[in-house]
Amino acid sequence: xxxxxxxxxxxxxxxxxxxxxxxxxxxxxxxxxxxxxxxxxxxxxxxxxxxxxxxxxxxxxxxxxxxxxxxxxxxxxxxxxxxxxxxxxxxxxxxxxxxxxxxxxxxxxxxxxxxxxxxxxxxxxxxxxxxxxxxxxxxxxxxxxxxxxxxxxxxxxxxxxxxxxxxxxxxxxxxxxxxxxxxxxxxxxxxxxxxxxxxxxxxxxxxxxxxxxxxxxxxxxxxxxxxxxxxxxxxxxxxxxxxxxxxxxxxxxxxxxxxxxxxxxxxxxxxxxxxxxxxxxxxxxxxxxxxxxxxxxxxxxxxxxxxxxxxxxxxxxxxxxxxxxx
Amino acid sequence: xxxxxxxxxxxxxxxxxxxxxxxxxxxxxxxxxxxxxxxxxxxxxxxxxxxxxxxxxxxxxxxxxxxxxxxxxxxxxxxxxxxxxxxxxxxxxxxxxxxxxxxxxxxxxxxxxxxxxxxxxxxxxxxxxxxxxxxxxxxxxxxxxxxxxxxxxxxxxxxxxxxxxxxxxxxxxxxxxxxxxxxxxxxxxxxxxxxxxxxxxxxxxxxxxxxxxxxxxxxxxxxxxxxxxxxxxxxxxxxxxxxxxxxxxxxxxxxxxxxxxxxxxxxxxxxxxxxxxxxxxxxxxxxxxxxxxxxxxxxxxxxxxxxxxxxxxxxxxxxxxxxxxxxxxxxxxxxxxxxxxxxxxxxxxxxxxxxxxxxxxxxxxxxxxxxxxxxxxxxxxxxxxxxxxxxxxxxxxxxxxxxxxxxxx
Numbered sequence: 001x002x003x004x005x006x007x008x009x010x011x012x013x014x015x016x017x018x019x020x021x022x023x024x025x026x027x028x029x030x031x032x033x034x035x036x037x038x039x040x041x042x043x044x045x046x047x048x049x050x051x052x053x054x055x056x057x058x059x060x061x062x063x064x065x066x067x068x069x070x071x072x073x074x075x076x077x078x079x080x081x082x083x084x085x086x087x088x089x090x091x092x093x094x095x096x097x098x099x100x101x102x103x104x105x106x107x108x109x110x111x112x113x114x115x116x117x118x119x120x121x122x123x124x125x126x127x128x129x130x131x132x133x134x135x136x137x138x139x140x141x142x143x144x145x146x147x148x149x150x151x152x153x154x155x156x157x158x159x160x161x162x163x164x165x166x167x168x169x170x171x172x173x174x175x176x177x178x179x180x181x182x183x184x185x186x187x188x189x190x191x192x193x194x195x196x197x198x199x200x201x202x203x204x205x206x207x208x209x210x211x212x213x214x215x216x217x218x219x220x221x222x223x224x225x226x227x228x229x230x231x232x233x234x235x236x237x238x239x240x241x242x243x244x245x246x247x248x249x250x251x252x253x254x255x256x257x258x259x260x261x262x263x264x265x266x267x268x269x270x271x272x273x274x275x276x277x278x279x280x281x282x283x284x285x286x287x288x289x290x291x292x293x294x295x296x297x298x299x300x301x302x303x304x305x306x307x308x309x310x311x312x313x314x315x316x317x318x319x320x321x322x323x324x325x326x
Numbered sequence: 327x328x329x330x331x332x333x334x335x336x337x338x339x340x341x342x343x344x345x346x347x348x349x350x351x352x353x354x355x356x357x358x359x360x361x362x363x364x365x366x367x368x369x370x371x372x373x374x375x376x377x378x379x380x381x382x383x384x385x386x387x388x389x390x391x392x393x394x395x396x397x398x399x400x401x402x403x404x405x406x407x408x409x410x411x412x413x414x415x416x417x418x419x420x421x422x423x424x425x426x427x428x429x430x431x432x433x434x435x436x437x438x439x440x441x442x443x444x445x446x447x448x449x450x451x452x453x454x455x456x457x458x459x460x461x462x463x464x465x466x467x468x469x470x471x472x473x474x475x476x477x478x479x480x481x482x483x484x485x486x487x488x489x490x491x492x493x494x495x496x497x498x499x500x501x502x503x504x505x506x507x508x509x510x511x512x513x514x515x516x517x518x519x520x521x522x523x524x525x526x527x528x529x530x531x532x533x534x535x536x537x538x539x540x541x542x543x544x545x546x547x548x549x550x551x552x553x554x555x556x557x558x559x560x561x562x563x564x565x566x567x568x569x570x571x572x573x574x575x576x577x578x579x580x581x582x583x584x585x586x587x588x589x590x591x592x593x594x595x596x597x598x599x600x601x602x603x604x605x606x607x608x609x610x611x612x613x614x615x616x617x618x619x620x621x622x623x624x625x626x627x628x629x630x631x632x633x634x635x636x637x638x639x640x641x642x643x644x645x646x647x648x649x650x651x652x653x654x655x656x657x658x659x660x661x662x663x664x665x666x667x668x669x670x671x672x673x674x675x676x677x678x679x680x681x682x683x684x685x686x687x688x689x690x691x692x693x694x695x696x697x698x699x700x701x702x703x704x705x706x707x708x709x710x711x712x713x714x715x716x717x718x719x720x721x722x723x724x725x726x727x728x729x730x731x732x733x734x735x
Contacts, residue, residue: 064538071508
């Protein structure tokens with residue numbers, strides 16, 4: 001069946017299965033990815049079908065997982081590693097930033113680093129500390145890394161395969177609170193480029209740009225705005241490094257207003273970069289300053305406060321109102 | 327609590343007051359050539375040494391077998407390797423002093439550890455160095471002048487790792503132990519019978535990455551040899567600041583053998599590394615080799631060891647010089663004549679000359695080179711910034727052209 005309706009996590013699972021089937025050099029590594037199938041079951045059943053040699057349960061050592069993946073990539077493998085939760089990636093940050101990101105450049109192009117680092121990220125699931133963070137900007141700031149985040153099952157399916165096929169290291173942020181959201185996946189589609197943004201809803205008065213978990217919030221905001229007679233365009237960036245500025249520019253030249261929404265703290269975040277670039281590119285088109293909606297400059301709060309911390313419908317619409325008021 | 331009451335408390339025992347065992351040479355250090363240059367031939371029954379190492383350690387007579395077939399030519403070859411490596415190192419140090427290199431990390435004193443272990447590797451083995459393995463690079467056939475690009479500031483590593491199976495130098499301490507382990511896991515998956523060797527120092531042994539590499543290597547039984555050159559100092563910090571137990575003993579806790587070898591004895595380093603690599607190849611997993619040696623020079627040319635170590639210590643190690651002891655051996659065993667040493671001196675001079683010439687004529691990289699190879703598959707932002715930078719650079723060329731045209735009028 002070419003088109004299937006799948007939860008996002010299941011789409012990732014199918015995608016990893018295809019990658020394992022297609023390329024014998026693809027390996028999955030991580031804590032609990034084997035028999036358990038990962039704490040979110042994204043790798044469910046894969047060890048059973050591909051063996052312990054291809055779907056590898058690792059020691060509980062994040063730097064070790066990424067560092068050995070680098071060695072395996074040097075040997076010609078294409079490791080796909082799982083970091084169990086966003087807040088656990090920091091022990092591996094050194095290996096990612098000082099080694100993985102720079103190896104290709106240091107070797108003057110002689111060495112390729114086709115490593116994918118999967119990170120279930122973001123909040124909204126009522127988790128404890130270190131289980132709800134959005135550290136994408138920390139990685140996007142580092143040259144040599146690519147950073148992407150799907151928002152739908154279809155993108156999860158296709159973007160994962162494209163990430164694995166890339167000869168560059170890709171940090172693949174999986175929106176964990178969307179793991180159970182179902183979407184149609186066309187298994188035979190020809191996917192667009194990995195780093196191209198996508199207009200998911202056409203509108204005329206303002207562009208909402210988001211990625212990963214916030215795309216759904218923006219879609220809900222656009223639906224609510226429509227009831228009030230306001231037409232919002234929603235752009236799914238899909239990639240935080242590189243950012244498809246051309247697509248944002250096209251949209252802003254049409255709508256003349258931009259609000260960027262992400263879970264990560266606003267300060268020095270992807271929204272800041274978009275605000276700066278779009279102001280440079282579209283200064284004479286803009287009717288309002290680019291506004292940002294996101295997390296605060298505070299540690300991710302305890303679960304009972306996360307609804308206040310995370311951008312929700314009301315905060316997005318509040319910024320929309322502010323932008324429209326100029 | 328008042329200040330007085332704190333002061334009145336009995337001071338805690340300082341961990342730095344008493345030298346932990348990590349700082350003292352093990353009485354059972356594996357040695358096959360004495361500092362005087364006398365070859366040690368272990369007799370049967372000299373197995374006592376094994377007891378103080380970790381389980382599965384080689385016996386001295388087992389090790390002796392690894393060097394039993396060495397010819398006089400081989401020995402002269404090791405001597406040549408060490409002399410030329412030292413000469414190259416000295417030349418690089420001088421070039422740094424002359425401002426031709428931004429920095430240099432000298433290997434002075436560690437020639438035996440590097441040549442012994444480097445010559446133990448097979449062509450299809452893979453080497454992961456830190457940033458001081460000039461002697462190992464020499465053994466792997468990397469042109470020594472290629473090592474200088476990063477120190478001169480024209481690149482971050484000037485060789486293709488795959489052409490000599492010698493990975494790029496790694497500056498962040500201990501990172502490469504994990505790369506080596508991952509690579510070795512790949513070797514095992516491929517069913518190949520080659521082995522991997524990771525170099526690092528006593529300072530790096532404190533890093534989590536090295537401990538994680540030990541864990542991964544042990545649980546996956548990876549064919550990797552961890553070759554720790556304990557040169558006694560991590561910049562100004564003695565080994566006593568890194569460990570309370572002799573470093574080789576750490577291996578035991580991870581479940582693989584650790585051995586301490588006299589790092590200034592090229593024959594012992596060769597034998598132990600051959601033994602460890604063979605173990606890896608035959609599926610017996612990792613080994614930790616601690617080469618007990620001494621950094622005769624500074625950590626790098628930025629460092630001043632006279633501030634933290636005394637002359638006596640230096641003198642005691644000078645007497646164990648790795649090159650001197652092999653020379654004594656060669657002379658006493660009549661493997662050489664004056665002609666050999668004279669010829670080597672000429673070769674050494676020629677190497678020094680070549681290194682000077684290559685370094686001084688090393689071109690600066692093209693301005694646009696910083697945008698090259700950031701990504702294998704390209705990246706829109708890099709493309710955009712490259713174009714901006716190129717246009718900016720070109721604007722000067724245009725200005726120069728205008729000025730030249732105006733000047734000629």
